[in-house]
Amino acid sequence: NQVPKASLSSAVQWSRHSSHASRGTRPLSTLSTLSFSDEVRSALDNKKPLVALESTIISHGMPYPQNYETAIEVEKVVRDNGAIPATIAILDGQIQIGLSHDQIRKLAKLGRGAVKASRRDLAVVLSKKQTGATTVSATMILAHRAGIPVFATGGIGGVHRGYENSLDASADLTELGRTPVAVVCAGVKSILDIGKTLEFLETQGVTVATYGSTPDFPAFFTRTSGFKSMLNIETPLEAAELIAANHSIDLQSGIVIGVPIAEIDAMDDRLVGEAIDLAVRESNEQGIFGKESTPFLLKRVNELTGGNSLKSNIALVKQNASVAAKIAKDLSSLNS
Ligand code: PSU
Numbered sequence: 503n504q505v506p507k508a509s510l511s512s513a514v515q516w517s518r519h520s521s522h523a524s525r526g527t528r529p530l531s532t533l534s535t536l537s538f539s540d541e542v543r544s545a546l547d548n549k550k551p552l553v554a555l556e557s558t559i560i561s562h563g564m565p566y567p568q569n570y571e572t573a574i575e576v577e578k579v580v581r582d583n584g585a586i587p588a589t590i591a592i593l594d595g596q597i598q599i600g601l602s603h604d605q606i607r608k609l610a611k612l613g614r615g616a617v618k619a620s621r622r623d624l625a626v627v628l629s630k631k632q633t634g635a636t637t638v639s640a641t642m643i644l645a646h647r648a649g650i651p652v653f654a655t656g657g658i659g660g661v662h663r664g665y666e667n668s669l670d671a672s673a674d675l676t677e678l679g680r681t682p683v684a685v686v687c688a689g690v691k692s693i694l695d696i697g698k699t700l701e702f703l704e705t706q707g708v709t710v711a712t713y714g715s716t717p718d719f720p721a722f723f724t725r726t727s728g729f730k731s732m733l734n735i736e737t738p739l740e741a742a743e744l745i746a747a748n749h750s751i752d753l754q755s756g757i758v759i760g761v762p763i764a765e766i767d768a769m770d771d772r773l774v775g776e777a778i779d780l781a782v783r784e785s786n787e788q789g790i791f792g793k794e795s796t797p798f799l800l801k802r803v804n805e806l807t808g809g810n811s812l813k814s815n816i817a818l819v820k821q822n823a824s825v826a827a828k829i830a831k832d833l834s835s836l837n838s
């Protein structure tokens with residue numbers, strides 16, 4: 503086996519041991535340091551499997567207190583499935599890899615008071631010492647720097663409906679094209695244009711798989727979207743092998759693993775479809791755009807479905823966390 507396993511270890515080196523060589527001529531003192539929780543630090547040192555978790559889903563994706571309870575439960579699901587959770591956020595200008603329950607509660611209570619931080623916001627949040635909840639894009643960047651190649655969330659951002667006029671496509675998609683982290687999610691919500699999202703990911707060179715035997719890329723609240731994934735992955739090991747192969751050729755691009763919501767938690771196609779159509783119409787009427795768009799639509803769909811969509815949302819995040827933990831475990835055996 504002559505394939506180099508360079509990418510993960512160099513990422514770890516880059517942030518944790520601050521090798522000069524990997525940073526070219528740039529003085530290391532200018533690199534923002536990552537603050538690790540003891541649990542995450544020890545898992546990294548002992549090469550234990552880790553799963554990165556984002557924090558925008560806590561601050562902007564769900565209401566309090568369900569956001570707090572879910573974040574804690576999701577961490578437990580990761581542990582129960584053999585990996586260590588690393589929830590990522592920026593607290594008062596300090597990047598945190600792994601949060602305490604108190605830190606999670608603070609963020610959950612702060613809600614939209616936290617900055618929704620994607621790639622473009624990171625420098626602002628750091629320089630102004632703000633508290634930033636990281637989106638999929640920012641979490642991927644920080645997870646990669648920390649040396650964590652597997653990341654679980656609910657749904658990723660995508661190309662919005664009406665893209666022809668708004669050019670609103672999530673920075674998650676371009677990040678997936680440039681950062682080698684595997685994102686385990688329930689697909690993209692049909693508040694977005696799923697077909698265009700998959701086209702965008704193809705252009706970005708992102709490998710997109712569906713976990714299980716349904717051919718479709720999943721649509722978050724529902725198991726099918728009418729759009730096919732490139733491939734199906736049946737086991738965590740198969741996913742781990744895909745990720746390892748991606749690292750072995752140092753592609754520097756990410757992977758999306760879409761896990762269809764469990765049958766029992768899935769929503770009625772028509773019901774959720776109507777709620778989404780109405781929410782999208784309202785957002786257009788109210789002139790909601792930019793980073794406000796996704797949080798607005800998530801909140802409105804929750805309201806319009808009488809909280810049913812929140813229940814599905816919580817169930818699918820937990821399922822994704824369990825799949826991601828198993829993948830991380832198999833990946834770490836492959837790498838050892
Ligand atoms: N989709 C969801 N729940 C979420 C998000 C997306 O079903 O909480 C959050 C994620 O943090 C994602 C971000 O990275 O919204 C995308 O925002 P935007 O569309 O503005 O890029």
Ligand code: MN
Pocket residue numbers: 670671672673792793795
């Ligand atoms: Mn956007």
